[in-house]
Amino acid sequence: MIVNDGTLIDSEVDFEEKIYLPKTSKRTLIKSKRLNKIASEKGIIVSNPGKNFFVVRHKDFKKWNYNPIECVRGGTLVSEQSNSTIISVGDIVDFSLDSNSRSGETIGLINKVYQRKSFISRKSIRGNEEDVLGANIDNVLIFMSVNQPHFNRRLIDRIIIASEVGNAKPAICINKIDLDKNMDFLEELKIYKKLRIKIFTISALKKTGLDILINYFKNSVTAVIGPSGSGKSTMLNAVLGQNIQKVGELRHKQTKGKHTTSYSTMFFLKEGGAIIDTPGIREFGIYGIDKDEVCFYFKEFDKYYEECKFMPCTHTHEPNCKVKEAVEKGKIDEERYISYLNIYDSMQ
Numbered sequence: 001m002i003v004n005d006g007t008l009i010d011s012e013v014d015f016e017e018k019i020y021l022p023k024t025s026k027r028t029l030i031k032s033k034r035l036n037k038i039a040s041e042k043g044i045i046v047s048n049p050g051k052n053f054f055v056v057r058h059k060d061f062k063k064w065n066y067n068p069i070e071c072v073r074g075g076t077l078v079s080e081q082s083n084s085t086i087i088s089v090g091d092i093v094d095f096s097l098d099s100n101s102r103s104g105e106t107i108g109l110i111n112k113v114y115q116r117k118s119f120i121s122r123k124s125i126r127g128n129e130e131d132v133l134g135a136n137i138d139n140v141l142i143f144m145s146v147n148q149p150h151f152n153r154r155l156i157d158r159i160i161i162a163s164e165v166g167n168a169k170p171a172i173c174i175n176k177i178d179l180d181k182n183m184d185f186l187e188e189l190k191i192y193k194k195l196r197i198k199i200f201t202i203s204a205l206k207k208t209g210l211d212i213l214i215n216y217f218k219n220s221v222t223a224v225i226g227p228s229g230s231g232k233s234t235m236l237n238a239v240l241g242q243n244i245q246k247v248g249e250l251r252h253k254q255t256k257g258k259h260t261t262s263y264s265t266m267f268f269l270k271e272g273g274a275i276i277d278t279p280g281i282r283e284f285g286i287y288g289i290d291k292d293e294v295c296f297y298f299k300e301f302d303k304y305y306e307e308c309k310f311m312p313c314t315h316t317h318e319p320n321c322k323v324k325e326a327v328e329k330g331k332i333d334e335e336r337y338i339s340y341l342n343i344y345d346s347m348q
């Protein structure tokens with residue numbers, strides 16, 4: 001056992017994993033009787049409403065009924081992450097219950113965060129840091145609506161890249177199809193089918209298309225990401241069959257939502273699987289790749305890239321750029337190319 005600044009890391013629990021401990025000059029001795037009480041357990045972060053975190057015991061993970069335990073960050077936290085968001089929803093952690101709490105309530109101490117197998121991150125609004133929206137996810141469901149607000153192609157393409165960077169599989173869900181009976185928008189989105197990205201069309205309000213969506217959610221962890229007002233929480237309530245998440249009202253003549261959900265929460269489905277409902281996003285800065293790598297995430301550019309006169313070619317201003325030519329000839333979707341330029345220009 002290692003005692004470090006009053007925080008216990010039980011070496012028996014983590015015997016097989018090498019723990020990196022930051023160097024510290026201060027050590028505290030904890031009596032062995034107390035050590036038994038605070039031995040670590042494995043858990044998963046399901047929400048982070050403020051300073052505190054709610055954790056579900058790992059053995060209860062994916063169970064419909066569970067009691068999240070309120071936890072705080074331990075004084076010394078061992079993280080396997082290099083990311084700037086040390087703890088985020090979906091993270092696997094070790095926590096210990098602090099039985100010495102003065103208030104009489106049991107509160108947990110998070111003392112280790114395990115390596116993320118996947119994640120969806122963006123650039124933090126305030127700086128250039130990483131903002132992890134969800135960890136250890138299988139899927140990212142890009143959630144938009146036909147209208148109120150109209151779906152945003154720039155945002156779709158940005159979230160697709162971020163999903164791939166984070167090792168998660170993107171899919172698209174277009175909600176509020178009750179507002180567009182002709183489904184004309186499908187023509188505009190058919191490019192994503194070509195790119196092998198699934199498209200779901202639903203009305204969360206009228207409860208259409210939900211069975212297929214539930215099937216997609218089954219036995220996996222999905223982060224639902226999209227603009228405010230697109231109906232993420234309405235969909236979640238409809239899928240869970242309960243009014244768990246607060247749903248916003250669209251103000252008169254307003255087509256933008258007003259951020260009803262303020263923090264991410266993971267919910268478990270009776271059918272198996274988990275969904276993370278996230279706050280609406282307005283901006284999505286790509287994190288973790290260089291400007292010159294962006295083109296590799298536009299897979300439809302690949303077959304033209306080799307023919308470009310210059311190598312490397314940024315496909316922006318170079319003469320004899322075959323990617324640009326393919327756009328002009330209609331072989332590459334123009335909106336996708338505009339997204340590429342938009343992302344390329346926004347990066348340093």
Ligand SMILES: Nc1nc2c(ncn2[C@@H]2O[C@H](COP(=O)(O)OP(=O)(O)OP(=O)(O)O)[C@@H](O)[C@H]2O)c(=O)[nH]1
Nearest residue numbers: 204205228229230231232233234248259260261280
């Ligand atoms: N017409 C129509 N309205 C819908 C549908 N789904 C949701 N809405 C409405 O859209 C508004 C916003 O819904 P929310 O579920 O709060 O949207 P959200 O994406 O969770 O928004 P944030 O939490 O702010 O990110 C509400 O007034 C819903 O009633 C739908 O399928 N059709």
Ligand SMILES: [Mg+2]
Nearest residue numbers: 232233260261
């Ligand atoms: Mg919401």
Ligand SMILES: [Zn+2]
Nearest residue numbers: 308313315321
């Ligand atoms: Zn080129």
